[in-house]
Amino acid sequence: MYSIGQAAELTGFSIDTIRYYEKIGLTKPPERSAGGMRSYSEDDVKLLSSLHCLKRTGLGLEEMKAFLQEGRCFANAAFPLSGEDREAIESRTRILGEHLTRMEAQYRALADLIGQTKEKLDFYQDLLNREGAAK
């Protein structure tokens, strides 16, 4: 188990940010020590790390919340699925699909930008090299 300070260290978030996410309901409250200190499990830390990763792709907190909701486990769902479950799964499939589309668009945009940036870099490098060679 990890203290909030250790969790912060491991995940890349600040202590304040971790508490903030808990306050707004993005993450579930962790266990507490007898004295009331937050205590994070390995899984909690993993979840926070993947949130950090998500955040870096430009996702807003509300979107992240939605994304996390998708995680509810249907692995042991009873068959046949109840109408309710079916609807939940269909709704999640839709939300996830939309999110995927957005991420893929972002992925392509990023690939383009990386390409352009590399070209620029090559151009500058070339300029400097030519200089060196001309000496």
Place this chain on the structure above:
Amino acid sequence: MYSIGQAAELTGFSIDTIRYYEKIGLTKPPERSAGGMRSYSEDDVKLLSSLHCLKRTGLGLEEMKAFLQEGRCFANAAFPLSGEDREAIESRTRILGEHLTRMEAQYRALADLIGQTKEKLDFYQDLLNREGAAK
């Protein structure tokens, strides 16, 4: 030439945002009509569109500004380069290199997330299909 409303339509930014970017010096002021209305060229619109693209990769406005600065053309630089030019090019190479590194990290993170999301989607799809088959 396009009015600010048309430019907004074409680029995906709001009118206010376009004016805001001009105000903070991210974009250069466009031409004006005799009456004082902003008038955007094809190139202006293209630039704004690529800003919109940059923004979606999570770049902040200050970073975007720096990124745009990189564009100053050295294509016709005199040889040998002056010490000043050389320094400018070296500095830009460094900034661009750092930006590239960040973008590549983001690219990898995004690829991971896309993979994970696809897995989840497959899982749900499977659940729904199994249901259909069991009928």
Place this chain on the structure above:
DNA sequence: TGTTGACCTGGAGTCAACTCCAGACTCTAC
């Protein structure tokens, strides 16, 4: 057992990036 450093809470403050507003001007179409 006392001190020191990490942690607690609720709430206020900050910062980037817009977004909205009022009141005046411009442009286009009838």
Place this chain on the structure above:
DNA sequence: GTAGAGTCTGGAGTTGACTCCAGGTCAACA
């Protein structure tokens, strides 16, 4: 030539996402 839509300016307001603070508590070690 006038009605209505679009645009102008400077400045105030909003939103999301933290970040900081005061005043107190907890935990580990000398």
